[in-house]
Amino acid sequence: MKNTLSITLVALLLWSTSILAATPKDTLVQAWLFDDIITMDPQEMFEISTFEIHANVYDTLVIFDLDDTAKIVGVIAQSWEVGDDGKTYTFKIRDGIKFHSGNVLTAHDVEFSFRRMLQMDASPAFLLTDLGPSVDNMEDTVKAVDDNTFVLTVGDAFAPSFVLNVLTAANFSIVDKNEVLAHEKDGDMGNEWLKTNSAGSGPFILKSWKPNESISVVRFDDYWRGTPPLNRIVWRHIGESTTQRLLLEKGDVDIARNLPADQLDPLKENPELAITSTPQGTNYYLGLNVRNEYFAKEKVRQALKYLVDYDAMTQTFLRDTFVVNQTFLPYGFLGSVEDTPFGFDPAKAKALLTEAGYPDGISVTMDTRNTWPVMDMAQAIQATFKEGGVNLEILPADGKTTLTKYRARKHDIYIGRWGVDYFDPNSNAVFAANSDNSDEAKSKPLAWRNSWQDETLTGLAKGLVMEKDAAKRAAGYNDMIRQHWKRAPFVMMFQQVEAAAYNKNLQNFRLGPSADTNFYHTVSKQ
Amino acid sequence: MTGSPQPVLQQNNGGISIPPFLSALTRLIFTLALTFIGLLFVTFIIGRVVPIDPLLSIVGDRAPTDVVERVREELGLNLPLWRQFLIYAANVLQGDFGVSTLTANPVIVDIKRFFPATFELATVGIIIGILFGVPLGVIAATKQNRWPDQVVRIVSLAGYSAPVFWLGLIGLLLFYAKLDWVAGPGRLDVFYDDIVPVVTGVIIIDSVISGDWDVFRNAVSHLILPASLLGYFSLAYIARMTRGFMLEQLSQEYITTARVKGLSETRVVWRHAFGNVLIPLITVIALSYASLLEGSVLTETVFAWPGLGRYITNALFAADMNAVLGGTIVVGAVFVGLNLLSDMLYRLVDPRARRVS
Numbered sequence: 001m002k003n004t005l006s007i008t009l010v011a012l013l014l015w016s017t018s019i020l021a022a023t024p025k026d027t028l029v030q031a032w033l034f035d036d037i038i039t040m041d042p043q044e045m046f047e048i049s050t051f052e053i054h055a056n057v058y059d060t061l062v063i064f065d066l067d068d069t070a071k072i073v074g075v076i077a078q079s080w081e082v083g084d085d086g087k088t089y090t091f092k093i094r095d096g097i098k099f100h101s102g103n104v105l106t107a108h109d110v111e112f113s114f115r116r117m118l119q120m121d122a123s124p125a126f127l128l129t130d131l132g133p134s135v136d137n138m139e140d141t142v143k144a145v146d147d148n149t150f151v152l153t154v155g156d157a158f159a160p161s162f163v164l165n166v167l168t169a170a171n172f173s174i175v176d177k178n179e180v181l182a183h184e185k186d187g188d189m190g191n192e193w194l195k196t197n198s199a200g201s202g203p204f205i206l207k208s209w210k211p212n213e214s215i216s217v218v219r220f221d222d223y224w225r226g227t228p229p230l231n232r233i234v235w236r237h238i239g240e241s242t243t244q245r246l247l248l249e250k251g252d253v254d255i256a257r258n259l260p261a262d263q264l265d266p267l268k269e270n271p272e273l274a275i276t277s278t279p280q281g282t283n284y285y286l287g288l289n290v291r292n293e294y295f296a297k298e299k300v301r302q303a304l305k306y307l308v309d310y311d312a313m314t315q316t317f318l319r320d321t322f323v324v325n326q327t328f329l330p331y332g333f334l335g336s337v338e339d340t341p342f343g344f345d346p347a348k349a350k351a352l353l354t355e356a357g358y359p360d361g362i363s364v365t366m367d368t369r370n371t372w373p374v375m376d377m378a379q380a381i382q383a384t385f386k387e388g389g390v391n392l393e394i395l396p397a398d399g400k401t402t403l404t405k406y407r408a409r410k411h412d413i414y415i416g417r418w419g420v421d422y423f424d425p426n427s428n429a430v431f432a433a434n435s436d437n438s439d440e441a442k443s444k445p446l447a448w449r450n451s452w453q454d455e456t457l458t459g460l461a462k463g464l465v466m467e468k469d470a471a472k473r474a475a476g477y478n479d480m481i482r483q484h485w486k487r488a489p490f491v492m493m494f495q496q497v498e499a500a501a502y503n504k505n506l507q508n509f510r511l512g513p514s515a516d517t518n519f520y521h522t523v524s525k526q
Numbered sequence: 527m528t529g530s531p532q533p534v535l536q537q538n539n540g541g542i543s544i545p546p547f548l549s550a551l552t553r554l555i556f557t558l559a560l561t562f563i564g565l566l567f568v569t570f571i572i573g574r575v576v577p578i579d580p581l582l583s584i585v586g587d588r589a590p591t592d593v594v595e596r597v598r599e600e601l602g603l604n605l606p607l608w609r610q611f612l613i614y615a616a617n618v619l620q621g622d623f624g625v626s627t628l629t630a631n632p633v634i635v636d637i638k639r640f641f642p643a644t645f646e647l648a649t650v651g652i653i654i655g656i657l658f659g660v661p662l663g664v665i666a667a668t669k670q671n672r673w674p675d676q677v678v679r680i681v682s683l684a685g686y687s688a689p690v691f692w693l694g695l696i697g698l699l700l701f702y703a704k705l706d707w708v709a710g711p712g713r714l715d716v717f718y719d720d721i722v723p724v725v726t727g728v729i730i731i732d733s734v735i736s737g738d739w740d741v742f743r744n745a746v747s748h749l750i751l752p753a754s755l756l757g758y759f760s761l762a763y764i765a766r767m768t769r770g771f772m773l774e775q776l777s778q779e780y781i782t783t784a785r786v787k788g789l790s791e792t793r794v795v796w797r798h799a800f801g802n803v804l805i806p807l808i809t810v811i812a813l814s815y816a817s818l819l820e821g822s823v824l825t826e827t828v829f830a831w832p833g834l835g836r837y838i839t840n841a842l843f844a845a846d847m848n849a850v851l852g853g854t855i856v857v858g859a860v861f862v863g864l865n866l867l868s869d870m871l872y873r874l875v876d877p878r879a880r881r882v883s
Contacts, residue, residue, distance in 0.1 A: 038628060122589070240695075400578045401576070404582060443591070
């Protein structure tokens with residue numbers, strides 16, 4: 001049915017459309033999905049779409065180089081040094097940065113923003129508390145020494161690359177202390193106001209956020225890196241990919257952000273459009289709950305790794321938007337490995353299952369979010385599992401339903417998507433490290449969700465956070481990946497590649513490797 | 527629904543001295559209160575037993591356990607269900623519907639924004655449905671089993687059975703992408719956004735109030751396609767029902783009598799038969815209108831229309847109960863309101879209903 005529909009649509013499209021330049025020259029309009037956004041407060045938000053808005057409305061101390069993600073460059077921080085004890089990070093704040101309100105940005109704003117994150121104790125607070133600072137010790141650990149000097153004291157002699165990588169997250173956006181406090185209500189540190197407003201120093205000012213409808217930002221003329229060419233950016237929430245494509249072809253939007261491969265293909269022929277793509281820090285995987293009697297056996301877990309036809313999927317319905325990645329680290333990360341040791345091999349899988357004591361195969365269920373592309377992946381996996389004697393029942397449900405079940409460890413298999421919290425390999429150690437496997441654990445990483453505890457890998461992950469030598473650190477993660485392949489209850493499958501189709505009259509548009517690196521301050525229209 | 531086609535005969539309760547309209551009013555208020563409490567209760571229970579942790583959409587998937595538990599306590603989600611319901615009901619009575627976790631806005635603010643969008647779409651849709659559906663149904667009945675009837679049958683069956691999102695996409699391809707007759711998805715072009723001050727939230731009315739005809743034209747251009755689609759959908763239903771009602775009337779003896787007396791066919795059909803069809807037809811139309819006002823999730827998705835249907839659906843999937851309950855009350859009020867309205871219309875069109883009341 002769906003195919004017939006697509007064919008009809010494509011046939012109609014073949015009448016060919018001509019592009020009308022309908023959007024004004026100083027306005028960029030994008031078709032996008034952002035129904036995940038629940039707040040615009042940087043110290044509260046943790047949803048992927050919000051990161052993109054914040055990258056253009058706020059500035060952070062540091063950011064990683066888009067062309068070499070292992071390299072850190074300063075933004076608000078002019079320079080920084082790490083003390084001999086390996087715990088004191090002293091940042092020199094750049095002169096002459098102004099907030100949208102006209103206030104000058106100083107180290108006190110940095111202090112306020114960092115402390116605000118701790119005091120609000122919302123979802124992103126762990127980014128900072130994992131480094132050592134807390135509400136109890138922040139008077140000493142998060143401190144502005146003078147207007148131009150900010151000192152952060154971390155709890156241990158971590159690898160500096162790790163600490164700085166964490167600080168690149170958009171949650172460390174520097175907010176305008178005076179402006180935010182002016183809107184404080186009942187001691188909420190301006191939270192209610194910042195949920196729908198902005199108080200940043202970035203190239204654009206948040207003008208409006210209408211949930212599931214549109215987000216609009218306007219140019220900040222006094223931006224410290226120069227006035228951006230665009231006067232206004234509008235993100236329109238367009239839920240249907242065909243609609244996104246139509247809008248782009250008609251020129252009513254300049255960029256369409258959520259097009260699957262079959263919608264991108266015909267656009268490649270259009271001389272007025274271009275397509276750009278960048279691998280993201282997002283992995284798709286199968287989580288096998290080792291509470292299940294089958295998955296408690298290592299051989300069964302290994303068997304399933306040979307029962308996914310990785311290449312067939314990336315060559316067909318996942319083409320252009322996914323690549324095979326069988327490790328828990330996105331490509332380009334420190335310590336990432338490009339080998340793909342597992343191929344589709346039903347004979348080998350059957351042999352492994354027989355060795356495990358299941359010559360007649362097994363029957364299991366998989367909790368599956370009922371959206372693209374997870375549902376399509378699940379169906380392909382169901383077919384290939386069958387060839388290896390694994391009978392898979394797909395349990396489709398809404399995303400939040402499957403996630404609730406997964407977090408309660410009540411699944412057999414969960415087909416999941418995981419994006420990095422920050423650009424450091426430690427962010428994805430959640431696939432390997434689990435220091436407390438009890439139901440009441442304080443921290444519940446992905447390994448915990450699959451009831452899996454591996455002492456060796458947990459120890460390795462802890463040690464590598466402290467490793468100062470980058471080469472040794474990389475080698476350590478290589479080693480973790482190889483051990484992970486042998487034992488882990490995770491079938492790591494794909495890494496997402498974000499593709500966007502855009503009008504060629506756009507200049508300097510590119511997608512960064514993460515949502516908080518999609519910058520628009522240099523983008524212009526001809 | 528209580529949209530019974532026959533007017534309800536009211537018994538006068540003998541010697542008790544309450545004036546009839548007062549007792550009717552009391553009964554009405556009592557029924558309304560009961561309806562809403564029942565609606566709230568059922569929705570509340572459904573919302574709390576769905577296997578979704580409402581904290582997920584408040585603190586997100588990555589929040590540490592202690593944050594999750596702290597917020598759960600702050601929101602009272604760890605209390606027994608009956609206490610949660612009492613607290614919620616007490617707040618609602620004070621006019622406080624709570625804050626939606628999905629949009630971070632008070633539910634009232636959200637509904638004020640989403641309902642007018644749906645209202646605009648549904649109203650234009652039902653007008654189209656009535657204007658075309660009723661005549662088509664009458665024609666189909668008078669030409670029963672001849673070609674006009676077959677055409678109407680095909681048109682209405684197609685409208686009723688084709689998936690609405692597919693029709694929507696085809697409509698967009700044809701009228702927006704190819705022919706350029708209408709504007710694309712959304713309520714307004716980006717540069718017309720936020721120009722007209724919000725009075726009713728219904729853009730075609732607001733733009734008339736402020737006299738901004740450019741915005742009006744743009745809004746109509748955006749509205750016409752999705753509204754026609756919904757119109758087509760209700761047309762199909764209205765035409766089928768009208769045909770059925772008409773056939774029933776046309777086979778009655780008084781019609782034969784009228785014809786025998788030499789009345790013109792137009793008068794027989796439109797005055798005598800159609801006059802008697804009006805009451806059940808009003809019920810059908812009111813119900814169609816009410817279902818359009820609930821919001822059509824698929825149409826709203828294809829046309830990027832920020833309406834109530836998508837709002838409630840998204841809220842339900844996120845276990846955002848304040849939003850779901852608020853939306854449900856609105857939908858409930860719509861149904862009740864339309865029922866009252868059709869009751870009043872009965873009296874207008876049917877002398878018998880006038881007499882008993």
